[in-house]
Amino acid sequence: MSVKQHLPVKIPARLDGVVIGILLDVPQAGAPVVAFPGCPSETGIAARTTTELSRDDIGAQVALMFEAGDPSQPLVIGRIQRLPETTVPAIAHLDGERLEFTAEREIVLRCGKASITLTRAGKVIIQGAYLSSRSSGANRIKGGSVQIN
Numbered sequence: 001m002s003v004k005q006h007l008p009v010k011i012p013a014r015l016d017g018v019v020i021g022i023l024l025d026v027p028q029a030g031a032p033v034v035a036f037p038g039c040p041s042e043t044g045i046a047a048r049t050t051t052e053l054s055r056d057d058i059g060a061q062v063a064l065m066f067e068a069g070d071p072s073q074p075l076v077i078g079r080i081q082r083l084p085e086t087t088v089p090a091i092a093h094l095d096g097e098r099l100e101f102t103a104e105r106e107i108v109l110r111c112g113k114a115s116i117t118l119t120r121a122g123k124v125i126i127q128g129a130y131l132s133s134r135s136s137g138a139n140r141i142k143g144g145s146v147q148i149n
Contacts, residue, residue, distance in 0.1 A: 014069035020080065021064045026055050034074055036064055049076035 021036030024044040032053050033044040047064070053076065061080035067073040090103040101107050107118045114128035133139060 015066045015071045016069050019064045021062050023057050023060050023062050025058060026053050032076055034062060034064060038071060040072055045074060047074035047076050051076060051078050
């Protein structure tokens, strides 16, 4: 064991300014349980809140202030918002002779119980209640291996 493990955690007498904590639980409306650096309890502490929180927010970072700077009286002043991930939008090109869809992860064409999915890994997945393949010319099935039933 290191010397650090034997030293007691010093709880500051006052916490001024905004502290970032974690929402641990929302057992009842208006009484979220939070933890923060220097928290007087290992299992978190009940707080008051100025913002609506739900069980879906558990694990999110929250901005905390403390009534009269008292670490035993946290006040949730807001949930830290995550900016949406920037994604490349799906693109459609139409030049009168060809329609091309481009997407980063996958493209799905769906109608009722039928769908065609194209994935980034190169898979083409065709699903439907009934599948028909017709050709007036050659109908070729070619692949590294072909499995029927």
